[in-house]
Amino acid sequence: MEIREEVQALGAIGLRRRYRVLVAKLGLDGHDRGAKVVARALKDAGFEVIYTGIKQTPEMVVRSAIQEDVDVIGISILSGAHMALVPEVLRLLKEYGADDIPVVVGGIIPWEDAVKLKSMGASEVFFPDTPLSLIIEKIRELAEKRRKGLE
């Protein structure tokens, strides 16, 4: 059997490549504890994780997400710059025709800002106390939904 057919057959029975998530620290702050804990938890839960490291711009995040063909983008931000930077990520995804990739945001984000970010198109906003199990579950749902949408 050709390799391509083999992959397609695997896909048909649900054994396709693992969900791929980009975990990115957006903005200038170096507080990477949360991002690393989430990246690690996703990895342990069987996701393929690409962690960008700190000091990422919206342009860098969107470019890596497209290049790496990820299923979900996870953004971590503490500095308070989320209202300037996250909408820019959402805008760029649209501009590059990649707004099928869902974006989740986590960090020190006031409640009102979370509501605004969701109305702008962020799929989920997680807070400092959101359990990892919930984050993993939501990301899995979003990834599944995206894959189905692409079929």
Added chain:
Amino acid sequence: MVRAGYKDRLDRFLTDSGIEIKTVYTPLDIASTSYFEKIGLPGQYPFTRGIHYNMYRGKIWTIRQFSGFGTPEDTNKRLKYLVEHGETGLSIAFDEVTLLGLDPDHPLAVGEVGVEGVSVASLWDMDVLFKDIDMGKITTNMTINPPAPVMLSFYVAVARSRGVPDHMIGGTTQNDQLKEFIGQKTYVFPPRPALKIGVDVIEWSIRNLPKWNPISISGYHIYEAGATPVQELAFTLADGIEYVREMIRRGYDVDSFAPRLSFFFVAGINIFEHVAKFRAARRMWAKIMRDWFGAKKARSMWLRFHAQTSGVELRAIEPYNNIIRVTLQALAAVLGGAQSLHTNAFDEALALPTEFSAKLALRTQQIIAYESGVADTVDPLAGSYYIEWLTDKIEEEAWKIIDRIESMGGMLEAIEKGYPQREITESAYRRQREIEEMRKIIVGVNAFKGELLENEVKIPLLEIDEPAVRAHQIARLKKLKSSRDQAKVNTALTELERAAMRGENIVPYVYNAAISLATLGEIMGVLRNVYGEWSEPIIY
């Protein structure tokens, strides 16, 4: 023998560093501890019980609230408000743009100016920040690392311009370049030049500013990034050892600079463990200074420290509970003998503090200091079988880590290999899992959860109009650039570049550039060109 009591709640009781705690402690647990060798009296080697003989009976710790947001005008107002309510020292929180040595008109500054601290890009900004504040009387801590030489220059130049003599300029530049690679991560230069710059600041300060603490060797950010109390202690002392070695390599006698070194630790909610950590820290540093480096002066052996209550232990859910958490954390700092303290505000799991929450945090310290009675005798927990056992245990565990770092060739090498970074990432992950698996109870978060009241969800938060702050800061920057003597700025920057390339101490050249009205971004730009920039290995 009849044993009355319930079955233990847990299979094992552990401290946050993973040290197993016994049911009860007795004199047998400290039988091998020699009182005079390991504990002694306050003010005497090994200083386990405190650096002064009477500690807070003589002077209450300095109440130094970390503050900064928006424009220098905004922060100036907050500083005065805190002083008016009894704050006794200042501590400046800079925004990320300033911490990374960029100007507010830099493209990466969009969204970040004044949101996580105050924006300070020039001598003019520093002048506004300290408007109507007596820089000869109050001491100021500046949490600034790669740009420490620049911010110190701005501060000293403003103080001098107001006629404050050098011997009266007091305060601290955090200037702990090595900890940036482990926690906080506001590094700019690679580790080796970073260490060089940090030591330049120490050297310049001991020559020029007799009251200045040129470095605050910091465990705080290492803890906040995930370290356990034992790891925080070990990594911090290992960083300190590296600075001392570098100064000695430059030909300084240890007693000529060691009295000016200071430390910064976290005060966590696990009270006894943090008290034991502070006591072990003093004993270990005294030993390192005396036995490793041959210090003769008692002051060289003192581990003086500022403490800040842990931010990462605060919770966004039911935020008012944080008031209680901060009180307990602050108690750990005071029982542990801190020289100065910052108590976080209860809303800091959500945003920077409002005027109200900042005042409440300040009041927390005053209530502990003046109402609780804990400041009336020195080291009141000493002699507790548990505390002395735990102090010994923490010391033992911390030495193991320091020995490991020494065997790698020191902290610089360990950082380049990613050792401390890996260890604390591991600890952070372990801690989070403990919470999720209910092995660690956080009230209101993973246990005792109920319906949230409306005023627990919608608490008033400090809002910063970032575009307005940025526009304000850029406008002042433009004005500064159009009013200065550009030729003078160019000369100062060229001289700085040459000095850096020759490997000289850069601080005098940074100072000259600062008073010629070169900006933070311009000065750091020159240094970036010479030393290069660091990007860390990805470890998670």
